[in-house]
Amino acid sequence: MKGLYTALMCSFDEKGKINEKGLREIVRHNIQESQIDGLYVxxxxxxxxxxxxxxxxxxxxxxxxxxxxxxxxxxxxxxxNIDEAVELAQFTTDLGYDAISAVTPFYYKFNFEEVKDYYNTILESVDNDLIIYSIPALTGVNMNLEQFGELFENEKIIGVKFTAPDFFLLERIRHAFPDKLIYSGFDEMLLSASVLNIDGAIGSTFNVNGKRARQIMELSAEGKMEEARKVQKETNDLIAAVLDNGLYQTIKEMLKFKGIDAGHCRKPMRELKEEEVGRARQIAEKYM
Ligand code: SI3
Incomplete structure (x- = not known):
């Protein structure tokens, strides 16, 4: 399960319905062009x-x-909705997904015992492995080293998608749990995470920048730090431009520039203005 995983985009039509043809094209682009090891769906x-x-x-x-x-x-x-989480865990396990992942429960201020019970409840219902999805900036759930350790006591919890800029905690987790999988979640910090010996990464920008992400991981593993920094710099120029223009909308527009029917984002996400569409195409032309 090590490697680079694209956090997959879905193509939707103007009404927010799934555009199956577009979704299949995005999947194929990721496998053939971005050459990723897996998809995070x-x-x-x-x-x-x-x-x-x-x-x-x-x-x-x-x-x-x-x-x-x-x-x-x-x-x-x-x-x-924990019933939905259980239903989807069973559904995807039956479909043959290699692992499941679950974001920490958010919005309400759940205490750690509740978070732990959430993961154990999901796992009691399926015969599959689980990767914790930790993204404190969006969920408000900050777990410390001891709490990760408590979750990892469940052998079916095989790792964490670590989307946080806390490299102190990342190093502590790596050191304490060498057998668990750690995936870096912030693409703009991939090199910094790579030097701490992560097992892989999961990112949105790999939809359009998968090859550079792989170079960063490989150059870092080979100790070619100067070259790795150069590729991370190029990557961050791309990411800064994308973030400035509207993250998911811009990635979809970049895919469209490559002939992929990436469609629209769902409301309440907004549509890009005409000049932003133009900027997205310029980013694609420069970096893809
Ligand atoms: O679940 C997912 O789609 C992800 O893997 C998300 C991933 O961590 C991305 N985070 C978000 C909130 O989109 C990053 O790839 C992020 O878009 C990127 O680093 C730009 O900030």
């Missing part, structure tokens, strides 16, 4: 928190059907 980048259970299931089905066994698949099933 229905995460933040997949606009998971904006869609119905039925749509989540359909996306899981289409992606598995398009991928077969070509690359690894991780299903993000986390939900504030």
């Amino acid at each position: 229905n995460g933040s980048t997949g606009e998971n928190f904006l869609i119905s259970t039925e749509d989540k299931k359909r996306i899981f089905e289409i992606v598995k059907d398009e991928v077969g066994d070509q690359v690894k698949l991780i299903a993000q099933v986390g939900s504030l």
Whole structure:
């Protein structure tokens, strides 16, 4: 399960319905062009928190059907509705997903015992491995080393998608749990995480920048730090421009520039203005 995973985008039409043809094209682009090791399906980048259970299931089905066994698949099933999380965990395990992942429960101020119970409840219902999705800036859930350790006591919890700029905690987790998988979640910090010996990364920008992400990981592993820094700098020029223009909308527009039917984002995400579409195309022309 090590390696680079694209946090997969989904293509939606103007009305917010799944555009199956576009979704399949995005999947193929990631495998053939970005050359990733796997896909992280229905995460933040997949606009998971904006869609119905039925749509989540359909996306899981289409992606598995398009991928077969070509690359690894991780299903993000986390939900504030624990029944939905369990249902999706069972559904994707039956479909043959290699692992499931679940965002920490958010919005309400759950205490750690509640967070732990959430993960154990999901896992009691399936015969699959789970990767914790930790993204404190969006969930407000900050776990410390001891708490990660308590979650890791469940052997079916095999790792964490660590989307935080806390390299002190990242190093402590790496050191304390050498057998657990750590995936870096912030693409702009990939090199900094790589030097701490992570097992892989999961990122939205790999939809359009997968090859550079791989170079960063490989150059870092080979100790070629000057070259690695150069590629991270280029990557960060791209990411800064994308963030400035509208993250997911701009990545979709960049994919469209490459002939992929990446469609629209779902409301309440906005449409790009004409000049922003122009900027997205310029970013694609420069970096893809
Ligand atoms: O679940 C997911 O879609 C992700 O893996 C998200 C990933 O961590 C991205 N985070 C968010 C909130 O989109 C990053 O790849 C992020 O977009 C990128 O580093 C730019 O900041």
